[in-house]
Amino acid sequence: MTTAPPPGFRRIVLVVAILNLAYFGVEFVVAQRVGSVSLLADSVDFLEDASINLLIFFSLAWSAQRRATVGSVLAFVIVLPAVATIAMAVLKIINPTPPDVVPLSLAAFGALIINLTCAFLLLRHRKHSGSLTRAAWLSARNDSLANVAIIVVALLTAWLQTGWLDIILGIGIGLLNADAARAVWKAARAERASLLTEA
Secondary structure, three states: OOOOOOOOHHHHHHHHHHHHHHHHHHHHHHHHHHOOHHHHHHHHHHHHHHHHHHHHHHHOOOOHHHHHHHHHHHHHHHHHHHHHHHHHHHHHHHOOOOOOHHHHHHHHHHHHHHHHHHHHHHHHHOOOOOHHHHHHHHHHHHHHHHHHHHHHHHHHHHHHOOOHHHHHHHHHHHHHHHHHHHHHHHHHHHHHHHHHHHO
């Protein structure tokens, strides 16, 4: 049986969308200035998360059938930054200069605070079976893990003076998003199957 969206979830995803959209601008500018593949990938991910949560906000007023369809679309939305990240990493491999670690670390720490806030807001809904709630939770969780990794890479980059760690992490963030897309697609398929069973 398809589970209805949890009470208060629609308001929460709107707050999460606004937070993600606001920090996208901050992180994108810093990433461009310091030349970081991982931070640029993370900034694109903020924009993706804002889009996902806005889609969730509007779609929760729709029928269960439409929600299942939106869940499938969100799986493709999540995978887009994964492809973009790999493309950026390939370009950076040509000139693997290390990024400026101080603004990189500060931007990643700010991103971690935003993502932990979003993850906390979504925490009680993380086990909800719907693909929409799963998309929101996975995005917040993955971004928090990515921000911790960026901070660690920034510290290692300051010590080793190499751009390769940043490139490898950028690819890792892309793969993390790809795995989230797979999980959301699987949840959306389960929702559609449940609807067919109920029909």
